[in-house]
Amino acid sequence: MFEVGRVCFKIAGRDSNKYCVIVEKVDDTFVIIDGQTRRKKVNVKHIEPTDKVIEIKAGADHSVVVEAFSKLDIKIPLKKSKKPTERQKKVKAVKVKKEKKAPKAEKKATVKEEKPVVKKEEVKTTPKAEVKESPKVEKPETELEKSLKEE
Amino acid sequence: MPERKLRSRSFRRVKKVTPGGRNVTHYERKKPKPASCPVTGELLKGVPRERPTKMKNMPKTRKRPERPFGGVLSSKASRAVLKEKARQ
Secondary structure, rough: OOOOOOEEEEOOOOOOOOEEEEEEEEOEEEEEEEOOOEEEEEEEEHHHEEEEEEOOOOOOOOOHHHHHHHHOOOOOOOOOOOOHHHHHHHHHHHHHHHHHHHHHHHHHHHHHHHOOOOOOOOOOOOOOOOOOOOOOOOOOOOHHHHHHOOO | OOEEEEEHOOOEEEEOOOOOOOOEEEEEEEOOOOOEOOOOOOOOOOOOOOHHHHHHHHHHHHOOOOOOOOOOOOHHHHHHHHHHHOOO
């Protein structure tokens, strides 16, 4: 009963009340379905077979299933992909940051140029130990010494 | 003796112990009956038993199962209905 190409009706879960086709048979209990439902592996208990059969190969693409369903007058809604809009905001934020950073760097550069480089000349003045020379005081010769010299 | 308006049993009585150790009774509004399936009569899973004020602030996905007839029919009943539809 559950062969490839059999049109079924989903009776359980979020995709119930929708038509699908068996695309591949995994084993006795599980099959892979596609169509109005999402393409997924399901238990045989969750689908109810109908009397319609489509000619498709095992493992057929979603586009092939859509074409086959159009002949049976079963519409499959197209999936709309969302456009990424958040990226633009991020780019703007980065630009603002760069602008702010640039003038700061310039200011720093100009400030450095304007400032004259003043190197402190360190004059090392080692305090020399002042040696006080004691002035020699010549003592007047006494009379005794004079007399000794004469002798 | 409780207040005049609290003497009817439309309010639920809850006994509580205060932080100071006193035993007091609080009067709270009763919760509605749990949701059940009209076909099989079993209680519905995934449907919270809350007063309308709380249910109002809940998102849809927390109030019922995400499938056709979710929150109305049980899974067994909904399968039976859909099977009949497929065989027509």
